[in-house]
Amino acid sequence: MIQATNLTKRFENFTALENISCTIHDGCIYGLVGSNGAGKSTLLRIITGVYKQDGGSVTIDGQPVWENPEVKGRFTYVPDELYFLPGATINRMASLYKSIYKNFDPARCKELTGMFGLNPTKPISTFSKGMKRQAATLLALSCKPDYIFFDETFDGLDPVMRNYVKGLICEDVIERHASAIITSHSLRELEDTCDQLALLHKGGLVVESDIQNLKTAQFKIQIAFNHPYDKELFEGISFTHFIKHGSVSNMIVKGDREETVAKLSALSPSVLDVLPLSLEEVFTYEMEALGYTFQLN
Numbered sequence: 638m639i640q641a642t643n644l645t646k647r648f649e650n651f652t653a654l655e656n657i658s659c660t661i662h663d664g665c666i667y668g669l670v671g672s673n674g675a676g677k678s679t680l681l682r683i684i685t686g687v688y689k690q691d692g693g694s695v696t697i698d699g700q701p702v703w704e705n706p707e708v709k710g711r712f713t714y715v716p717d718e719l720y721f722l723p724g725a726t727i728n729r730m731a732s733l734y735k736s737i738y739k740n741f742d743p744a745r746c747k748e749l750t751g752m753f754g755l756n757p758t759k760p761i762s763t764f765s766k767g768m769k770r771q772a773a774t775l776l777a778l779s780c781k782p783d784y785i786f787f788d789e790t791f792d793g794l795d796p797v798m799r800n801y802v803k804g805l806i807c808e809d810v811i812e813r814h815a816s817a818i819i820t821s822h823s824l825r826e827l828e829d830t831c832d833q834l835a836l837l838h839k840g841g842l843v844v845e846s847d848i849q850n851l852k853t854a855q856f857k858i859q860i861a862f863n864h865p866y867d868k869e870l871f872e873g874i875s876f877t878h879f880i881k882h883g884s885v886s887n888m889i890v891k892g893d894r895e896e897t898v899a900k901l902s903a904l905s906p907s908v909l910d911v912l913p914l915s916l917e918e919v920f921t922y923e924m925e926a927l928g929y930t931f932q933l934n
Contacts (some may be wrong), residue, residue, distance in 0.1 A: 638660065638661065638662055638663055638697075638698060639659075639660070639661040639684060639695070639696070639697050639784070639816070639818075640660055640661075640694075640695070640696050640699075641657060641658055641659050641660075641680075641683075641684065641693070641694075641695045642658050642693050642694050642695070643656045643657070643658055643692060643693035643694070644656070644657040644658070644680070644683060644690050644692070644693040644694075644695060645657075645690060645691050645692035645693055646676075646679055646683060646688060646690055646691055647691050652840050653676045653679040653840055654676045654679055654680060654683070654690075654840045655840045655841055656692075656693070656841070657676070657680060657693070657837075657840075657841070657842050658693075658842065659835055659842060659845055661816060661818060661833070662816070663783075663814060663816055664810060664814045664815070664816060665810070665816050665817075665832050665833055666806065666807070666810055666816075666817045666819065666830055666831045666832050666833075667816065667817070667818045667819070667831060667832070667833045667834075667835070668819050668820075668821065668827035668830070668831035668833065668834045668835070668848075669681070669818070669819065669820040669821075669834075669835050669837065670820070670821065670822070670824060670827060670834065670835070670836055670837070670920060671836055671837035671838055671843075672837075672838050672839070674839075675837040675838050675839065675840070676837050676839075676840045676841075677788075677820040677837055678716075678717060678788055678820065680837070681714070681716075681786050681788055681818065681820060683695055683702075684697075684702065684786070684818070685702065685709070685712065685714045685786055686702040686703050686704070686705065686708075686709055687714075689703050690703075697711065697712070697784065710737070710738060710739065711782055711783045711784060712782045712783060712784035712785065712786060713738070713776075713777035713778075713780045713782045713784075713785055713786070714777075714786040714788075715770075715773045715774060715777050715785075715786065715787045715788065715790070716788050717788040717789045717792070717820075719769050719770065719773050721761045721762070721769070721772070721773075723762075724760055724762065725760070725761055725762075726757060726758050726759060726760055726761060727746075727750055727755060727756075727757040727758075727761065727772055727775075727776070728757045728758060730761070730772070730776055731743060731746045731757075731776065731779070734746075734776055734779065734780055738780040738781075738782070740780060740781040740782070741779055741780050741781070742779050742780075742781055743779075745778070745779045745781070746775060746776065746779035749775035749778065749779060749805075750775060752801075753768075753771045753772075753775055755768060755771060755772060755775075765793075766792075766793040767793040767794050767795065767798065769793075770792060770793050770794055771794070771798065771802075774787075774790075774802055774805070778805060778806075778809060781809075781813065781815075782815065783815055783816065784815065784816045784817075784818065785806070785809065785815060785816070785817045785818070786817075786818045787806075787817065787818070787819045787820070788820050789820060789821060789822070790802065790806075790819050790820070790821055790826075791803075791821060791826050799826065803826065803829065803830050806819075806830065807830065819831065824915075824916045824917040824920055825916070825917065827848075827916065828848065828915070828916035828917075831848055832847055832848065833845070833846065833847050833848065834846060834847075834848055834851055834916070836920065848916065851916070851919055853913075854891060855877070855889055855890060855891045855914060855919065855922075856889070856890055856894060856911055856912065856913060856914060857887060857888070857889055857890075857911070857912040857913070857914055857918070858876075858886075858887070858888050858889075858890050858897070858901065858909070858910070858911060858912075859885065859886070859887050859908065859909075859910040859912060860885070860886050860888075860901060860906045860908060860909050860910075861884045861885040861886070861906060861907050861908035862884060862904070862905075862906050862907055863884070863907050867881070868881070868886070868888075870904065871888070871901075873900060874888075874890060874892075874897060874900060874901070875890060875891050875892045876888040876889055876890045876891070877889050877890075877891060877922060878922050884907075885908065889914070889918075889922050894911065898911060
């Protein structure tokens with residue numbers, strides 16, 4: 638289990654993380670999303686011991702990560718900005734990984750290299766962006782770690798390859814009870830893949846919840862009346878977003894669904910529909926509530 642408590646990280650001109658606390662359980666696929674510069678990559682770098690936090694603590698199974706080779710030997714980290722040894726091939730990188738990770742499986746590496754259709758003797762520097770991402774992913778998975786960290790996992794991958802990588806990650810989590818921690822700007826990918834989701838904004842943790850609860854804890858109401866009205870009509874309804882076009886209103890509601898529908902039905906609307914929210918809509922409305930929104934003129 639990964640336990641982060643009140644993590645804070647400051648750089649020269651800004652605070653990247655402030656009092657972040659989260660828990661990542663074993664056998665879980667944990668997604669990190671947020672606005673640009675929210676602190677997702679910084680959080681991963683602290684958890685993996687690349688950065689040292691300025692405040693708070695982070696442990697893996699009760700052990701601190703910073704300057705702890707034993708703990709670091711239990712996870713692999715695929716960063717957003719990939720790095721390979723100059724002139725290295727997959728075979729050469731595999732030899733390096735084998736010297737570091739005791740569970741590195743050469744047969745698994747060879748199998749995945751073939752399944753990805755990559756040439757193990759060709760310099761990785763000649764690969765396309767997507768192929769480099771594939772190489773980094775297969776090397777990380779071949780280590781058979783307890784924890785796998787991916788920063789922008791699907792960046793540069795085509796739709797077919799994204800689905801394949803998602804399948805490999807899920808397979809590792811299920812078969813080996815590993816944990817995967819993923820950052821991505823693709824909410825659709827996280828919705829289909831993750832068990833839990835954390836939403837970061839300006840260095841703070843806004844929401845941490847399992848995917849299903851996050852999508853069902855709030856819902857969309859579409860309602861209309863045959864008479865003039867405004868949002869004051871809905872006193873007692875806890876909504877985070879409200880917009881009215883003509884006689885039809887749309888609102889995002891938090892609370893008990895049945896109780897809300899009963900209250901609204903008592904107002905005798907001409908139209909009353911309850912609609913589910915996608916993860917992308919949840920993200921958008923949460924960010925709007927924080928004042929993070931852009932509109933085209």
